[in-house]
Amino acid sequence: MERRNFIRVMGVGLAVATLTSTLSRYATNNDSIDYGWDGPDDSKSDIYLKVLAYAILCPNPHNKQPWLIKVNHPKSFDLYIDQTRLLPETDPFYRQIHIGQGCFLEMLSIAATGLGYHAEIEYFPQGEYKNTVLKSKPIARIVLTKHIKIDIDPLFNYILTRQSNKREYDNSRLTPDQKYQLQMLFMKTQSSLTIHDSKSDNRYLQHRLTEAMVIEVANKARDLETIKMFRFNDQEVQQYRDGFGLEHSGVTGIKKFMLETLFLDRKETEKDPSNFSKQSVDITRSISGSSSTFAWITTKGNSRLQQVKVGRDYCRLNLTTTAMGLAQHPMSQILQEYDDMLPLQAQFKQRFNIKAEQTVQMLVRLGKAKKTTHTPRRLVSSLLIS
Numbered sequence: 343m344e345r346r347n348f349i350r351v352m353g354v355g356l357a358v359a360t361l362t363s364t365l366s367r368y369a370t371n372n373d374s375i376d377y378g379w380d381g382p383d384d385s386k387s388d389i390y391l392k393v394l395a396y397a398i399l400c401p402n403p404h405n406k407q408p409w410l411i412k413v414n415h416p417k418s419f420d421l422y423i424d425q426t427r428l429l430p431e432t433d434p435f436y437r438q439i440h441i442g443q444g445c446f447l448e449m450l451s452i453a454a455t456g457l458g459y460h461a462e463i464e465y466f467p468q469g470e471y472k473n474t475v476l477k478s479k480p481i482a483r484i485v486l487t488k489h490i491k492i493d494i495d496p497l498f499n500y501i502l503t504r505q506s507n508k509r510e511y512d513n514s515r516l517t518p519d520q521k522y523q524l525q526m527l528f529m530k531t532q533s534s535l536t537i538h539d540s541k542s543d544n545r546y547l548q549h550r551l552t553e554a555m556v557i558e559v560a561n562k563a564r565d566l567e568t569i570k571m572f573r574f575n576d577q578e579v580q581q582y583r584d585g586f587g588l589e590h591s592g593v594t595g596i597k598k599f600m601l602e603t604l605f606l607d608r609k610e611t612e613k614d615p616s617n618f619s620k621q622s623v624d625i626t627r628s629i630s631g632s633s634s635t636f637a638w639i640t641t642k643g644n645s646r647l648q649q650v651k652v653g654r655d656y657c658r659l660n661l662t663t664t665a666m667g668l669a670q671h672p673m674s675q676i677l678q679e680y681d682d683m684l685p686l687q688a689q690f691k692q693r694f695n696i697k698a699e700q701t702v703q704m705l706v707r708l709g710k711a712k713k714t715t716h717t718p719r720r721l722v723s724s725l726l727i728s
């Protein structure tokens with residue numbers, strides 16, 4: 343399905359039917375609530391729904407979609423973390439969940455420009471909290487203001503095609519010019535981007551990233567957290583509209599059919615995840631081995647605000663690589679904070695002279711690969727709370 347159609351069917355289009363009652367209290371002067379992608383719609387009641395329909399297409403950990411929106415006014419709303427959608431085993435301090443909030447804010451802000459609005463974002467309007475705890479306070483307050491002559495962010499054009507590409511790549515390196523373009527993106531950010539593509543670095547990373555997956559799946563609770571978000575067939579994709587399955591990693595057609603029919607079974611896998619774990623390790627070995635450029639985003643410090651801002655930077659990086667025709671895939675295991683991972687993480691940081699006070703927030707491989715099917719999204723209406 344075309345991404346544009348996808349968003350209409352999966353997001354705004356279907357949301358219309360279910361949202362009417364929720365929205366009627368925000369609609370002024372009996373504005374009809376009229377959505378659609380084919381023409382401008384100036385009704386006051388739905389600009390934030392359109393903006394949100396783009397925002398939910400952002401990258402986010404395990405495609406959990408951990409966002410809640412409290413609408414204060416047709417053009418002002420607060421973003422909260424959906425605490426029923428966390429990853430406590432692999433993201434024990436909710437760092438990645440906060441990065442996912444930043445991705446949402448960046449996508450929203452870019453989408454607003456494409457719709458003729460400026461999104462003013464106030465971070466942590468009820469106060470920030472420590473990076474070891476999670477509080478039920480909003481991550482941001484967003485106010486949309488219409489601008490007749492707004493500069494449309496050029497990345498707006500790539501929202502509907504961006505993806506995390508989990509396929510095998512073709513071992514091509516980025517050109518010096520491509521690396522320069524990506525480095526330029528981080529000239530004005532608080533976070534920094536490091537790119538590695540030497541043979542020895544690649545070999546080291548391919549081994550360590552695979553080892554990180556071995557560590558991750560050695561614990562059943564961690565493994566089950568991933569299995570819970572793995573979609574074993576199309577029916578699960580349609581039912582849950584989150585997570586990811588074979589086709590989102592590029593396995594399609596007869597191979598997908600055979601694997602799903604003959605080998606993949608949720609009940610069996612949850613009872614004994616050993617085969618699933620082995621596959622995860624094998625896939626990590628082959629995808630990292632197919633990649634010859636790795637990059638990471640680092641911050642000095644690791645506050646909640648920095649995590650959210652890194653999410654914004656990461657989202658821009660992903661949209662920029664999309665614009666450049668590159669594939670991008672996060673590989674986060676080695677960055678995770680549970681005890682078993684810390685020795686390997688320390689080794690990795692030492693190998694690349696990353697100082698103790700620096701946090702590697704995102705690690706990705708970059709390269710060339712065919713596109714995959716997009717991961718699903720829930721309805722915008724399921725994000726709204728009163």
Ligand SMILES: Cc1cc2nc3c(=O)[nH]c(=O)nc-3n(C[C@H](O)[C@H](O)[C@H](O)COP(=O)(O)O)c2cc1C
Pocket residue numbers: 399400401402403404405438439441442445504505506507508585586671672673674675716717
């Ligand atoms: C903080 C963060 C960490 C992620 N870590 C991984 C990872 O370790 N492995 C992976 O395959 N994808 C990872 N992803 C990508 C998500 O799985 C992906 O964004 C999500 O499934 C939605 O798919 P999409 O980006 O293609 O729209 C990560 C994304 C974010 C924002």
